[in-house]
Amino acid sequence: MPGGLNQPSRLNLEDLQREVFSVIRQPLTASEDMNPTLPDGTPTQAVADKIIKPNDRLTSFERLEIYNRQYWYRILSSLADDFPGLRAILGDRQFEKLSVAYLAECPSESFTMRNLGSKLESWLLEHLEFVTGVERIAMDMVRLEWADIAAFDDPELPVLKPEDLSTLGDDPVFHIQPHLRLLDLSFPVDDLLLSVRKKEQDKEVASNAVMERSHRSRIRRSSLPKPKKTRLAVYRRNESIYFKVLEPEAFALVRALQQGKTLSEAIEASVNWTNRSVEHITKQLHGWFANWASLGWFGKLPAR
């Protein structure tokens, strides 16, 4: 520790901020107090005394603790708002354990809290011990909830109009809207999330406002849905997010189009993935495309 533990700090700006952040990002104790010891064994009190002035009502430790609590209340509250489905599956206590472990390992690297959960899926895959007994449905829910967040404000291309079709050529490439996400799920978590979200409200960032915390009840494990292969498109239309269940052939087709394949290549990919015949797929093609076009799934790239 520069300057010694018992001396008021003469740290430069960068070192001081780094040291304060290293304290306030330490998870709180079970009673939501600041942890008395830092990971390297240094007493937090000593660091607080070195950096923060006490006043006639609060010690240095207590003053720093206000920021430690606010840090965790703010990011835990944001993550809970973003993943109500996972929270309902796990219950408040287990969801909070998972959240603290995730955010301690993956602190925010974005100026917006919108991206707080961007690494949750990959992190959870490495930490399945936090979702023991409900691994697959929990992973499915995380994928769905992140797709939902992304679809809310991802970019949108101008919608392809019927008159644009003639410009696409014989074997066209259809550009799928960037906000559309495809999910190959093992559980029908779309229905589960919709029921959980019925009472959810929009949220937004506020200026300088201090956070409070809320609690919700957990879904009984016996009430969780049974496994069911679910191929889902998550997309935005008229500023609302929709979930659309797709047949396997349609799912494979859209996925191939999303990868930039031509229509004939996409049909081939669908045949290969589903073992269905080309005839079976082409027979449904017109209906599918008419439906997807009406939902605004096809976009037009801006002219170069």
Added chain:
Amino acid sequence: MPANRFNGYTDYGVGIGLRIPHYQHILEKKPVVDWFEIISENFMVDGGRPLRILDQILDQYRVVQHGVSMYFGSAEPLNKEHLRRLKTLVKLTKTPWLSDHLCWGSVDGRYTHDLLPMPYTFEAAKKTAQKIREVRDFLEVPIAVENVSSYAEFHVSEMTEWEFLNEVVEDADCGILLDVNNIYVSSQNHSFNPLDYVNGIPHERVAQIHIAGHSKYTKYILDTHDHPVIDPVWKLYTRAIELAGPTATLLEWDDRIPSFDEVHNEALKAKQHLPSQMAVAS
């Protein structure tokens, strides 16, 4: 003195923060409001509902951008992606000035999403002013920095908070978003006279004023933005107006948000604190 180079020579009157629970009321009833302040970060997105709503608001109202994560006081360099997105939004809103906080909140590319108080040192003032100039030059819009409420002070501080604010704004040649509620909160938490703060700043640089409510606890006050403005804060506001002249004023109400009318009526109380001839004119 209301219109000055730090607020784009505008005279905006009394506004409120644009918040989701009020969207429907505003778009359907089209109430008369001098201006809305938006939180920039809520609209620095690629598409979707936030931008659609903003378009509709911009059709009807004057909008000023207020940010929460520029972190002028962070020792690390500015986030270029943040700046790029912010500039796109500035072009869309045509905000006459842009404000963010005199604070820090990120370290090594990791974000606290909090407004952490600065150590009031000459080194920090110089670095902060340099970043404010960089932001202003990139965005090409006047910048006003807001004093934050705080709950801790650093041993390394070499001056008072308002002396630090003066150092920064003079060096950066930028404006001040004077939050009189934050001054009150900090004065109670750090035992100083809030009038010394209000009296001690360069009033010709005040581009905008914030008013808000807060929550009192046994040993400190938290800036919660969930109550009406209390009398001691109105007194500070009155003094600020005496010194700076009638200035664009914004009520912040961010939690337990009541009806649009209740928030707007609370904001309009600010007009009672203007000199009588100006209150009539506005």
